[in-house]
Amino acid sequence: MTALLLDHVTKRFGSVTAVDDLSFSVPRGQVYGFLGGNGAGKTTSLRMVLDIIRPTSGRIEVLGKAPGRENSADLGFLPEERGLYKTMSAIDTIVYFGRLKGMTASDARAEGEKLLARFDLSDFAKTNVDKLSKGMAQKVQLATAVVNKPSLLILDEPFSGLDPVNQGLLEDEIRRAADDGATVIFSTHVMQHAERLCDRLLLIAKGAKRFEGTLEEARAELPPRLTIVSRETPAGLPGVVSASEAGAAGEGWTAWSIEMEQGRDPGDLLEACTARGFALRGFEQHKPSLHDVFIHIVGAAPVGEVKA
Numbered sequence: 001m002t003a004l005l006l007d008h009v010t011k012r013f014g015s016v017t018a019v020d021d022l023s024f025s026v027p028r029g030q031v032y033g034f035l036g037g038n039g040a041g042k043t044t045s046l047r048m049v050l051d052i053i054r055p056t057s058g059r060i061e062v063l064g065k066a067p068g069r070e071n072s073a074d075l076g077f078l079p080e081e082r083g084l085y086k087t088m089s090a091i092d093t094i095v096y097f098g099r100l101k102g103m104t105a106s107d108a109r110a111e112g113e114k115l116l117a118r119f120d121l122s123d124f125a126k127t128n129v130d131k132l133s134k135g136m137a138q139k140v141q142l143a144t145a146v147v148n149k150p151s152l153l154i155l156d157e158p159f160s161g162l163d164p165v166n167q168g169l170l171e172d173e174i175r176r177a178a179d180d181g182a183t184v185i186f187s188t189h190v191m192q193h194a195e196r197l198c199d200r201l202l203l204i205a206k207g208a209k210r211f212e213g214t215l216e217e218a219r220a221e222l223p224p225r226l227t228i229v230s231r232e233t234p235a236g237l238p239g240v241v242s243a244s245e246a247g248a249a250g251e252g253w254t255a256w257s258i259e260m261e262q263g264r265d266p267g268d269l270l271e272a273c274t275a276r277g278f279a280l281r282g283f284e285q286h287k288p289s290l291h292d293v294f295i296h297i298v299g300a301a302p303v304g305e306v307k308a
């Protein structure tokens, strides 16, 4: 069953088309990456899913229903613009959000205390949010999003502002929610998180879908690249588009960097070498990173990307 469906959704702000005829669906139980550079339309899309703003045209279904209050008890949301009541303590903040989601105060408190312990914030449970560091407050806000164990968790740029240790903690939390059966959708312009976490991903640029599928399918968008070590030139072997010398490998052997035709299986090249008696001493396939895929598909690096 589908956790989220967007059907030809467009959102215009005056003359700006922030989201442009976007269609995709997220199967239940998956971790889904929503990727794009600054201004690509990620936040606008997520705001429509949460019924904060309405589409100009198109249809959205969240857990089988139109966006709105009806399904809010099943949702968890971490907005891009963080903001909590500054004069409320960490634990009271979490309890407050749990109550909004229909939890009893005691259940929300018990779950809140567990979350604070997991986030290494037990000592700050009674500290007012305005006395916490930015990263700590962000973890409290994450706790408010997951306190009700939502079946759909939506996180807008959840990694920004967290140090590497807390980024790892957040990755663990996303995996934990998914292991418990939740669907998790998160937006990011940092490809490494998506690479580690996502079952599927959507890549948008200027509001429009540029790619949707699994990580393997994303990688297959790029022509395969490999390095082989041979005595003869591999140029002319089936599927080889270009071969350049990468250096001598001793005793008459040479390392070659090869680019193959898009969609070719490098295994076929290995087979062809064996069939032709083409002597090989090394054969190494290079998996493209999601960053490479992004640049290939969008034509530029995601603006604002930082190396994780």
Ligand SMILES: Nc1ncnc2c1ncn2[C@@H]1O[C@H](COP(=O)(O)OP(=O)(O)OP(=O)(O)O)[C@@H](O)[C@H]1O
Pocket (backbone or CB within 6 Å): 013, 016, 017, 018, 036, 037, 038, 039, 040, 041, 042, 043, 044, 045, 080, 189
């Ligand atoms: N309320 C608004 N009024 C006018 N234009 C808007 C509004 N909200 C967003 N936009 C425009 O819509 C486009 C998409 O913005 P959006 O915030 O959805 O991008 P994003 O992918 O979330 O970017 P970022 O990674 O920078 O947060 C941008 O051109 C932005 O300026």
